[in-house]
Amino acid sequence: MKVRLRNPDREVEVTGPKTVAEVLAELGIVPEAVLVIRDSTLLTRDDRVEEGDEIEVRPVLSGGSA
Amino acid sequence: MKCRVCRGPAVVDVRRHNAGFCAEHFIDHVHRQVERAIDDFRMFSPEDRLLVAVSGGKDSLAVWDILLDLGYDATGFYLDLGIGGYSERSKQAAVGFAQRRAAKLIVRSLADEHGFSVPELARLTGRVPCSGCGLNKRYEFNRAALQEGFDVLVTGHNLDDEVATLFGNVLHWNVDMLGRQAPVLEERVIGGDVALVRKVKPLVRLAERETAAYALLRGIDYIVEECPMVAGNTQHRYKEAVTLLEEASPGTKHQMYFGFLQRAAQRFAGDAGEGRLVRCSSCGAATPAWDDGEAVCSFCRTKALAQRRREQGPPERKSRRRRR
Ligand code: SF4
Ligand SMILES: [Zn+2]
Ligand SMILES: [Zn+2]
Numbered sequence: 001m002k003v004r005l006r007n008p009d010r011e012v013e014v015t016g017p018k019t020v021a022e023v024l025a026e027l028g029i030v031p032e033a034v035l036v037i038r039d040s041t042l043l044t045r046d047d048r049v050e051e052g053d054e055i056e057v058r059p060v061l062s063g064g065s066a
Numbered sequence: 067m068k069c070r071v072c073r074g075p076a077v078v079d080v081r082r083h084n085a086g087f088c089a090e091h092f093i094d095h096v097h098r099q100v101e102r103a104i105d106d107f108r109m110f111s112p113e114d115r116l117l118v119a120v121s122g123g124k125d126s127l128a129v130w131d132i133l134l135d136l137g138y139d140a141t142g143f144y145l146d147l148g149i150g151g152y153s154e155r156s157k158q159a160a161v162g163f164a165q166r167r168a169a170k171l172i173v174r175s176l177a178d179e180h181g182f183s184v185p186e187l188a189r190l191t192g193r194v195p196c197s198g199c200g201l202n203k204r205y206e207f208n209r210a211a212l213q214e215g216f217d218v219l220v221t222g223h224n225l226d227d228e229v230a231t232l233f234g235n236v237l238h239w240n241v242d243m244l245g246r247q248a249p250v251l252e253e254r255v256i257g258g259d260v261a262l263v264r265k266v267k268p269l270v271r272l273a274e275r276e277t278a279a280y281a282l283l284r285g286i287d288y289i290v291e292e293c294p295m296v297a298g299n300t301q302h303r304y305k306e307a308v309t310l311l312e313e314a315s316p317g318t319k320h321q322m323y324f325g326f327l328q329r330a331a332q333r334f335a336g337d338a339g340e341g342r343l344v345r346c347s348s349c350g351a352a353t354p355a356w357d358d359g360e361a362v363c364s365f366c367r368t369k370a371l372a373q374r375r376r377e378q379g380p381p382e383r384k385s386r387r388r389r390r
Contacts, residue, residue: 006290007290007291007292030306030309030310030313031313032081032275032309032312032313033275033306033309033313034275035275035278035279035282037282041077042077042078042089042279042282042283043077044067044076044077044078044079044086045067045079046067047067058278058290060124060274060275060277060278060279061226061274061302061305061306061309062123062124062125062274062292062296062302
């Protein structure tokens with residue numbers, strides 16, 4: 001799946017299926033510091049994301065990066 | 067994960083409340099937290115005229131949106147800092163929001179009011195941009211509120227902002243700052259007239275992740291991009307550090323901040339250094355009274371320095387040391 005990271009904008013590939021928590025762990029991102037978005041809806045940690053999905057990981061701490 | 071209220075699918079998890087919420091009930095949760103902060107700290111009433119300092123970011127647009135939903139008389143105030151494309155885009159976010167909500171927005175620009183932008187001020191004074199920027203914002207927000215007859219100035223500071231500030235103040239034992247850190251700063255009067263308007267932070271019961279989720283779920287078109295001057299910001303490092311603790315034990319941020327307010331803040335009240343205020347001999351704004359001669363406020367001193375440097379050309383720059 002494609003994972004879009006912000007500040008600066010960039011994209012990485014992660015293999016699915018996985019839970020959101022597993023994707024963030026693989027990328028070394030603290031879940032409390034981000035929102036995860038798919039098709040403009042928010043996902044929770046236990047939601048599953050599939051191969052072929054596109055998700056955005058948006059930092060929420062201003063001054064932040066992910 | 068299921069919504070705590072309706073058992074439908076959750077879209078947001080708030081671990082410190084051990085709860086998930088669907089979009090509708092998350093928005094209710096946010097409204098309730100803000101109402102509770104307004105009540106607990108007696109921030110303002112429906113009769114008050116509120117001026118909301120709006121940056122175009124998620125927190126300030128969220129607090130404005132919530133106050134409008136709750137039926138308060140809330141006008142936005144956007145200050146154009148002149149930080150290139152970032153300021154342009156953040157102004158568009160503020161103006162766009164005001165149009166969609168049919169809300170009143172006052173727009174002023176630092177360059178029009180005082181003849182310099184934040185980057186120019188930093189270059190001329192040789193100080194880090196954020197220090198001049200903070201000084202300008204405090205000065206202009208207060209000036210606009212007084213000139214336009216508002217009772218209260220509202221800012222979008224959230225729990226993460228307050229915890230990061232508290233963390234920094236404790237790390238450095240800034241006891242005067244600890245004495246002043248509160249969700250409400252009362253107005254200050256000189257000679258019977260308000261000189262410093264009352265300041266309040268209605269989002270203190272909400273983590274930054276919650277205000278971001280709120281803005282997204284409400285379809286608020288906020289600016290995600292960061293100010294280009296922010297690099298190396300210590301406030302942000304503190305936020306990251308505390309967020310790691312929060313991840314390991316949910317509730318840490320709330321405990322640190324509200325524990326401070328309930329059990330420690332009072333102990334620093336005498337350190338706040340809130341002595342007598344006098345009017346600046348140059349602009350008339352409130353400034354602390356020193357014993358020696360007439361008082362000129364720090365805004366006017368900085369502005370005068372910038373004007374002198376502009377006439378003389380900028381100083382020779384030595385290698386810039388990092389501020390600690
Ligand atoms: S990051 Fe610094 S310069 Fe940029 S808006 Fe914030 S305080 Fe001002
Ligand atoms: Zn629900
Ligand atoms: Zn002055």
